[in-house]
Amino acid sequence: MGYTLVYTQVLEFLPYLIKGAWISLQIAILAFSGGMFFGLILATIRTFGNNISNKIVICYVTFFTNTPQLVQIYFLFFALPEFGILLSPYIAVLLGMTLNAAAYLCEIQRAGFLSIRQNELDAAKTLNFSLMQQVKYVILPHIMKVLFPPLSNHYIIMTLGTSMAAIFGVEELTGRAFNINSETFRSVEIFSITALIYIVITFIATFLLAVIGRYFFKAKIRIIQ
Amino acid sequence: MPQIEIKSANAFYDKLHVLKNIELSVDRGEIVSLIGPSGSGKSSLLKMLVGLLIPKSGDVYLNKTLVNFNNQSDLRVIREQIAIVFQQYNLFQNMNVLKNVSIAPTKIQKRNPKEVNDQALFLLEKVGLKDKLESYPDELSGGQQQRVAIARALCLNPEILLLDEITSALDPELVKEVLDSIRLLAAEGMTMLIVSHEMSFVREVSSRVVFMDDGSIIEVNNPKNIFESPKEKRTLDFVGKILKDK
Ligand SMILES: Nc1ncnc2c1ncn2[C@@H]1O[C@H](COP(=O)(O)OP(=O)(O)OP(=O)(O)O)[C@@H](O)[C@H]1O
Ligand SMILES: [Mg+2]
Numbered sequence: 001m002g003y004t005l006v007y008t009q010v011l012e013f014l015p016y017l018i019k020g021a022w023i024s025l026q027i028a029i030l031a032f033s034g035g036m037f038f039g040l041i042l043a044t045i046r047t048f049g050n051n052i053s054n055k056i057v058i059c060y061v062t063f064f065t066n067t068p069q070l071v072q073i074y075f076l077f078f079a080l081p082e083f084g085i086l087l088s089p090y091i092a093v094l095l096g097m098t099l100n101a102a103a104y105l106c107e108i109q110r111a112g113f114l115s116i117r118q119n120e121l122d123a124a125k126t127l128n129f130s131l132m133q134q135v136k137y138v139i140l141p142h143i144m145k146v147l148f149p150p151l152s153n154h155y156i157i158m159t160l161g162t163s164m165a166a167i168f169g170v171e172e173l174t175g176r177a178f179n180i181n182s183e184t185f186r187s188v189e190i191f192s193i194t195a196l197i198y199i200v201i202t203f204i205a206t207f208l209l210a211v212i213g214r215y216f217f218k219a220k221i222r223i224i225q
Numbered sequence: 226m227p228q229i230e231i232k233s234a235n236a237f238y239d240k241l242h243v244l245k246n247i248e249l250s251v252d253r254g255e256i257v258s259l260i261g262p263s264g265s266g267k268s269s270l271l272k273m274l275v276g277l278l279i280p281k282s283g284d285v286y287l288n289k290t291l292v293n294f295n296n297q298s299d300l301r302v303i304r305e306q307i308a309i310v311f312q313q314y315n316l317f318q319n320m321n322v323l324k325n326v327s328i329a330p331t332k333i334q335k336r337n338p339k340e341v342n343d344q345a346l347f348l349l350e351k352v353g354l355k356d357k358l359e360s361y362p363d364e365l366s367g368g369q370q371q372r373v374a375i376a377r378a379l380c381l382n383p384e385i386l387l388l389d390e391i392t393s394a395l396d397p398e399l400v401k402e403v404l405d406s407i408r409l410l411a412a413e414g415m416t417m418l419i420v421s422h423e424m425s426f427v428r429e430v431s432s433r434v435v436f437m438d439d440g441s442i443i444e445v446n447n448p449k450n451i452f453e454s455p456k457e458k459r460t461l462d463f464v465g466k467i468l469k470d471k
Contacts (some may be wrong), residue, residue: 119311122315123316126309142318217406
C-alpha cells in the first residue's frame with residue numbers, strides 16, 4: 001500500500017471545508033423548512049380536503065416519492081431552460097430538495113394528524129380547555145412525540161442529500177472536498193474529515209430538534225435513541 | 226327542583242339515531258342510574274349532557290336555564306358544573322397522574338396551585354394511587370387509569386358528576402372502595418348520573434333507575450320496582466337476564 005496518512009496539509013483547508021458545511025447546512029435547513037411548510041399544507045388538504053384536491057395531492061406525493069431526487073433536480077436544471085426558466089445551480093438544488101421534501105413530509109405530518117386521539121380532545125373540551133389550550137397541552141406534545149423520530153430521520157437524510165449539489169457545481173461541503181482532492185490528492189484524509197463534519201452537523205441538528213420538542217412542546221422525547 | 230331537565234331530545238351520529246325522544250329530569254342531590262344493553266345509548270346520553278354530542282332537537286335545561294349547545298359560553302357554563310368520568314378514561318397520555326388531575330383546576334379554573342395540589346394528593350391517596358403520582362397513563366393498569374379519571378373529575382369540585390362504568394376495570398375490593406367514595410359524595414348532596422352494570426350497587430345507591438334500550442328510555446322507576454316488579458316487559462327481560470348471569 002505505502003500510503004501514509006498526512007493530515008497537516010489537509011487541515012489547512014479546514015476553514016474552507018467548514019464554510020462549505022455551512023452552505024450544506026443552509027440548503028438542508030431551508031429545504032427542510034420549506035418542505036415542512038409546503039408539506040403541512042398538503043397534509044391539511046389530504047386530511048380535510050375534498051375528493052379532487054385529495055387526488056391531486058396523492059399524485060404529487062406519488063410522483064415525488066417514486067422518482068429519483070437527482071432526476072428531479074436534473075429536470076429543474078436542464079429541462080426548465082427549454083421553457084425559458086433558468087435556475088442557478090443553488091436554486092435548482094434548493095427548489096428540487098424542497099419539492100421532494102414536501103412530498104415526504106406531507107406523509108409524515110399526515111400520520112401525525114391521524115394519530116391525534118379524539119378521546120383526549122373530548123376530555124380537554126369537557127374540562128373547558130380553549131382551542132389554543134387544547135393545541136398547547138394536548139395536540140402539540142403528542143404530535144411532537146409521534147413526529148420527532150421520522151422528522152429528524154428525514155432531516156438527516158436531507159442533510160446528507162445536499163451532497164448532490166456538488167454535481168451541479170454548488171460549492172458546499174462535498175463540492176469543496178472534491179476541489180481539494182483534485183489539488184492535493186490526499187483522498188483518504190479529505191474524505192474522512194468530510195465524513196466527520198457530516199456526522200457533526202447531523203448530530204447537532206438531531207440534538208437541537210430534540211431539545212425544541214422536549215422543552216418547548218413538553219414532548220416525552222428521548223434525545224439519545 | 227330539577228337540576229337537569231331533558232325534554233324530547235334527539236341526537237344522531239351521522240345517520241344513526243342514537244338518542245330518541247329522551248325525557249328525563251334529575252333533582253339536585255339525586256343519584257340516577259342508567260342501565261341497559263350495550264349500545265343502547267347510555268354513554269351517548271352522558272356525552273350529550275357535556276356537549277360532546279349535540280342534540281338535533283329537543284331542549285336541555287340546567288338549573289332552569291335553557292342550554293344552547295351551539296354557544297361556546299353556554300358550553301363553558303355547563304362544563305363548569307358537570308364533570309364526567311369517561312368509559313375509556315380519556316386520560317392525557319403525555320401527562321403524569323398528578324398533572325392529569327391538577328391541570329384543569331390550575332390552568333382552567335385558575336385556582337391556587339398549592340391548594341389544588343393538596344386536593345389532588347388527597348384524592349389520589351383516597352383512590353389508592355399515592356405511589357403513582359409520577360407515572361404516565363400507559364404505565365398504569367386499566368383499573369388504575371380509571372381511578373385517576375375519577376380523581377380528575379372530583380378535583381374539579383363539580384356540582385354534577387357523570388360516571389360511565391366506573392367500576393368496569395376494577396377488582397372487587399377496589400369496587401367496594403370506589404363505591405364507598407361515591408356513597409360519601411352522594412351523602413354530601415352531589416347530583417350524580419351513573420351508568421353501571423353493578424346491579425347491587427345500582428339498587429342500593431340510586432334514587433331512581435332509568436332503563437334504556439335502542440336509544441330510548443323504556444322505563445324510569447325506583448330501584449326496588451325496577452328489579453322486582455318493572456312496568457315494562459323489556460325491562461323485565463334485561464333485568465332478569467343480568468341478574469341470572471350473576
Ligand atoms: N363516536 C361515535 N360515532 C358513531 N357511532 C357511535 C359513536 N359512539 C357510539 N356510537 C354508536 O351509538 C350507539 C350507542 O352507543 P353508546 O356508546 O352510547 O352505548 P352504551 O349504551 O354506552 O353501550 P355500552 O354499554 O357498550 O357502553 C351504538 O350503536 C354505537 O355504535
Ligand atoms: Mg357506554
